[in-house]
Each structure stands twice: as C-alpha cells, then as structure tokens.
Amino acid sequence: ERYPLTFGPTPIERLDRLGKHLGDKVEIYAKREDCNSGLAFGGNKLRKLEYIVPDAIASDADTLVTIGGVQSNHTRMVAAVAAKIGMKCLLVQESWVPHDDAVYDRVGNI
Numbered sequence: 001e002r003y004p005l006t007f008g009p010t011p012i013e014r015l016d017r018l019g020k021h022l023g024d025k026v027e028i029y030a031k032r033e034d035c036n037s038g039l040a041f042g043g044n045k046l047r048k049l050e051y052i053v054p055d056a057i058a059s060d061a062d063t064l065v066t067i068g069g070v071q072s073n074h075t076r077m078v079a080a081v082a083a084k085i086g087m088k089c090l091l092v093q094e095s096w097v098p099h100d101d102a103v104y105d106r107v108g109n110i
Contacts (some may be wrong), residue, residue, distance in 0.1 A: 003053040005046050005081060006036040038078035045073060049081050056087070067092040 015028045022028070050071040056064060064082045068075035068091070075091045080087035 001054040001058075002050050003057070003085075005039060005050050005084070006042065007038075008036075010036045039084060040077050043073065043077070045077045046081070048092075049077060053081065053085060057085070058095070061087065063088040063090055065090045065092070067094060069093065069097065070095055 011032045012029050013032055015030055018028050019026060033043050033047075034041060037046050039046065050099045064078050064087050066089075068076055070093050072093065075093060079089045079091060
C-alpha cells in the first residue's frame with residue numbers, strides 16, 4: 001500500500017553543460033527527485049516514506065520514530081511527513097562523523 005506524498009513522476013533533465021565539459025561525447029541525464037514534492041525538499045527519501053506510512057497508520061501508531069546523523073535529510077523528511085499526517089515525531093540524532101567545526105551540528109547542510 002502507498003500513502004501519496006509526492007506529485008508523481010519526476011522530470012528527467014539533460015545536463016548539457018556537463019556533456020559539453022566531457023567533450024560532447026556523452027549525454028548525461030539526471031532524474032530530478034528534488035522536484036517531487038513541496039514537502040521538505042522532496043527526494044528519494046519521501047518515496048520510501050510513502051510505503052512506510054501506511055503501516056504506521058494501520059497499526060494505530062501516533063508517533064514516527066527514526067534515527068540519523070545530526071544533518072540527516074532522512075530525519076528532516078520524517079519530521080515533515082509526521083507533521084503533514086498529524087503524527088508526533090521522535091528523532092534520535094547521532095553524531096557518527098567527527099567534526100571540528102563549532103557550528104556543524106547547529107547549521108544544517110549549508
């Protein structure tokens with residue numbers, strides 16, 4: 001079962017500048033998963049959640065729980081989906097990658 005969270009199929013875009021940089025010997029395309037939803041930047045993680053959410057709903061869960069790194073796109077997406085469907089969310093955020101930057105764990109992926 002699938003809980004629709006995406007707009008549908010995403011565009012496939014030809015990367016002309018990259019092809020030109022590679023000597024016009026190849027055509028390179030990118031599937032634009034970032035265009036599949038207005039929810040927290042979309043992406044492939046949202047497609048996975050479309051198949052996890054129905055089980056959570058069917059089991060009468062009231063909270064989505066997940067784990068990820070401090071800058072995890074997955075945990076951001078789970079939080080956005082929980083808010084959208086009216087569930088609570090618990091994020092376990094780990095620090096698996098050593099970092100020396102004093103603000104690394106406060107600024108996200110910038």
